[in-house]
Amino acid sequence: MKLLSFAAVLLGAGVALSAPARAEPTEINFGIISTEASMALKQQWAPIFADMEAQTGLKVKPFFASDYAGIIEGMRFNKVQVAYYGNKSAMEAVDRAEGEVFAQATMANGQPGYFSLLIVHKDSDIHSLDDILKNPGKYNFANGDPNSTSGFLVPGYYVFGQNHIDPKTHFKRVVTGSHETNIMAVLNKQVDVATNNTTDFERVSAHLGDKIKDVRAVWKSPLIPADPLVWRKDLSSDIKKKVADFFFSYGKIGSSADQERERKNLEVLTFSGFKPSNDDQLLPIRQLELFKTRVKIESDAALSPADRTAQLADIDAKLAELQKKTASAN
Template identity: 50%
Template sequence: MKFLRSLITLAAGAAAFACVATAHAEDVNLGIISTDSSAVLKQRWEPLIDDMRKQTGLNVKAFFATDYAGIIEGMRFNKVQVGYFGNASAIEAVDRSDGEVFAKAQHANGDSGYYSLLITNVNSRFKTLDDVFRNTKDVTLGFGDPNSTSGTLVPGYYLFAKHNAPVNTSFKSVLPSSHEANLLAVVNNKIDIATNNSMMMETLKREHPDKFAQVRVLWTSPLIPSDPLVWRKDLPQATKDKLRKFFLNYAKTDPHEKAVMAGITEYSGFEASSNQQLLPIREIVLFQQKQKIESDAHLSDSDRKTQLAALDAKLSALSNAQSKQ
């Protein structure tokens, strides 16, 4: 009898451990990149996260970090299992954090993406881009997070590099910050110019039309693919299936869900995607790396030639991959 009781105890313990393990496996932390303050992001995303819990049965918790790197590292160390990223930060999550793009946001206006902007106060001395680049040493720039697509990567390549004005050396001062902080700094005339994006401007126009009237757009980028959702590749397939079903069906018909999405920066829902959507942004990253190597005076000619050849091979492979899409 004593032996039988021990077996029963062991079996009960194993079952309890299995339940705990199963429950732990159903925990999902959703990381949200820091485009705004944590308080604002929580207000916008919590209704969707509540719906995720109800519809998937998963124990979903929001994870907000003070910068993009916090979400990338969180996914790397499995503190974040699913993340809402920009394209540039999604590249880091895919390459460094075992991530995989599975969906992307849909915009309410029907656009398949959004735009990076350069903005200034409507009353500033800057009326055109020529005014900005005439004497950048007398200009204060509000720049984005290092891993921001619209705040850093796209304007760094399509705007500042095209005008031969490296951000780190060309301006009177550069103040990296969130989109929200940069927007407010422009509205309040605290900085001369700042990078931002069309989604933030649409939100400002809707929620604070008086402040929107204080902003002048000096430059608009080419279209940037919609922000992706990334999950860790090692998530259980059953969990992936629940997440995919939730996101791809969310806000398609339900008025409550549509209202929730409208509150998250003018989105209407989500659609399926993959790592393929990152290819155009990867191309920009490689072009920037190529420019740095070409201008690096510390490299020998042979090292420069070797590194440039390696980058050219990667660019060629990217070009071929995009042509097959």
Template identity: 50%
Template sequence: MKLFRSLLAASAACLAFTGTAAHAEDLNFGIISTDSSAVLKKAWQPFIDDLNRKTGLQVKPFFATDYAGIIEAMRFNKVQLGYFGNASAMQAVDRSNGEVFAKLRSANGDAGYKSVVITNVNSRFKTIDDVFKNTKDVTLGYGDPNSTSGTLVPGYYLFAQRNVAVNAKTFKAVLPANHESNLLAVVNNKIDIATNNTITLDTLEQTHPDRFKKVRVLWTSPVIPSDPLVYRKDLPEATKQKLRDFFYGYAKTDPNEKKIMAAITGFAGFAPSTDAQLIPVRQISLFQEKRKIESNATLADDDRKSQIAAIDAKISALAAESKQ
């Protein structure tokens, strides 16, 4: 009887271990909403098929209607691995137990990409200065609130530098949408201007040169670090290593892999990265927070000063970290 009980206990322990291991091998891969789910699935599925075949993992794509959906899914462990923009990756790291482990490599060798403001080639706006002559008569297609190139970068480098708030009081209308929707709205002359990025424009030029000719770029930002890949910190180390080995080696030599990556908005592969690549985005985010506090008339002077001092300390700490 004792032997029988021991065997039962051993079997139960084995089953428990097997269940845990199996769960660790089943992952959901969150992909930010830069386009419709159908378009994203078509571009990413061959890559995910290779990922499963080469690692032995069972990875399924996870699409949401906005960036927040992926961030929250990772927070509640419904997504364990994700492709993000830098701003959304910052949220995933801060709120969803995430960790940056890789970044995309551009086919042209660029260290990153750029945010742009675009308009229809036949619009009344010939320069970015034309836009700011009377923003109350301008319909702006803005990015997702967690988009780096669609919101955070133009918000800091363009609108904040000109002391222009992005809201319905300043503009005729502000219409948040993903990059693809904003691009099509400009091409079809449905909105006056829109934020976007050079990756989306490069893809449009290659796939629909006729539509690309309908776009005029009014403003271009400084370089934004390439989009990061994030996994949950609590994944088993063995699983993390499988993911790192796969991503770091993918599309380096194999022609079919190169073709698959090219279909994902022209990328060439991946390179190692860490949370440190988010430092510039954190600095921009803190600067914007500081500007809001400075303009908040409801705050007492002492409260305003203390909050600004706290933000300045964070910005200084990030500057020191970036030099290391």
């Protein structure tokens, strides 16, 4: 007679076998959107990641990609577990990469957010938004990453959408770049006008010195909510608590020397700290996306009147629903 396995004997005796407990992850990949060159971003975030490792016991590996989509896709395939995004890229991560907003940066200048800009060289003959709008085919334009809130979505709606202009046909040439790349393109007169934002303009100014005086803004947007931190929904509650506790206390708890050092680390990023948030902070961005879509539908000559009416009604219903959510969130 064959010998029964030990497990079979136990099972026959009514002893339940439980599967081995899954080991808690000890490492997370932290994604950073590509507002500047990766080397600059590494230098800015490295001290914070070092403190995060020391205070949470987690190994924190920075994850960089050449564009915003790379960070979103990294989170989608669980190559990134926590990330710093702009609002539009955070919306994409929430909608298609299992992301969830848990924190929002607080700005060092005391503002509840920041502003999108259109920038030109100081020698430019562009002095206002009207100069850009009234001269089709004259200027070269550096747009932002398609997943950038301040570099693409906000100017796309307030500058181009509301004025029924398609940047691809309005400008002589259109290129796409990060915020830092766009500043350098304007400085070097490679383009006539570029998108940017007040936060990254200030950040890049810190290492450009007097050169930044050769750049001026000709348009500033309405206020954009400060950027969020996003984690994957399926992170364990233990890791979520460690990560949240770290960010919410950073620069606020500990010895005076530690607090001062941590505040200086945050100031490099133009932040004063982080506060709790959730997906509701993306509601204004969702409204902007729908507004932009509505403008396109209104001006689409290829649509029949019936199709246009139906699509606009659908957009308006979605906007009304977002308005209700925004009202309840406030």
